[in-house]
Amino acid sequence: MPPHDRSAGSAGEPNGKPQGSPPARQVLSDSVYEDIKARVMDHEIAPGARVGIEALSRTLGVSPTPVREALARLEADGLVVKRSLSGYRATELLTRQGLEELFEMRLLLEPRATALAATNATEEQLDAIERIVEEMRAHPGPTGRYADYRDFAALDQRFHDAIAQASHRPLLADAVERLHSHLHVFRLTNVEVTEDPTLAEHERVVRAILRRKADRAAEAMAEHLTHSLERQLSHETNS
The missing domain is CATH 1.20.120.530 (GntR ligand-binding domain-like)
Structure with a gap:
């Protein structure tokens, strides 16, 4: 039997990473989602206010891609709404x-x-x-x-x-x-x-x-x- 190659990681851990751990891109996407969600929940992004992708990207220090992904998830949650020509806005509070x-x-x-x-x-x-x-x-x-x-x-x-x-x-x-x-x-x-x-x-x-x-x-x-x-x-x- 050939000797175990430790550089490849232990069994079940290819490249030294625990098997089943989420990829870095997913971790980033989830982190950006939670950050923007908290801003909406705490009214740091005011109800009805425009949610700018580029501005959030700069504030969070990430590319626009995870911000767009987060806003798509928040739209499904009912926390933001996408309108043609005006982009995303935070939904109004329930009356x-x-x-x-x-x-x-x-x-x-x-x-x-x-x-x-x-x-x-x-x-x-x-x-x-x-x-x-x-x-x-x-x-x-x-x-x-x-x-x-x-x-x-x-x-x-x-x-x-x-x-x-x-x-x-x-x-x-x-x-x-x-x-x-x-x-x-x-x-x-x-x-x-x-x-x-x-x-x-x-x-x-x-x-x-x-x-x-x-x-x-x-x-x-x-x-x-x-x-x-x-x-x-x-x-x-x-x-």
Whole structure:
């Protein structure tokens, strides 16, 4: 057997790089996406403001390509919109009516998805939903700048999406995911929240799903969404 060539990297690590690690280009693309996303969420890029590719490229010290890729992803998220001749602009904040309509849609979709998840979820899906709630306990809720609660916001969306996926109704799950409700709602959060009950409400939803109580699961999700809307409207009143 020929001697092992260490210059080629260890087994499973071609060229000395761990197998499965993302390529540098993807890491850069993700970093630029998160940076611009934070600027939109924190209103450093004001709602309705033009988002200039060249200006962002200079500010971030990158070529225009990852900026264009990031803006395409943010357009899919509903955080920017592309218009002919004027390029990208940050989307406007939800109005009170827009917020109420968003939650009207959620209340139509998510309690039903949660009831179906209580009936149809596999053991693996139940474990995954429980893990998300456990992870949320380690992260602060929506206070301060987006960077401070980014992980909480991502886990919040994962929680709702995972339940919708566990309904085993692909069209329903897709509709829930496409609302991107967490981004629009957290983008409105501009007050300090001393005690956020979101996690406790999530735990009540999970307990009902784990017990396969479809009616109770739907009720718990409806209660969570109703209280979430009330909190947002209260923030709006107090801001």
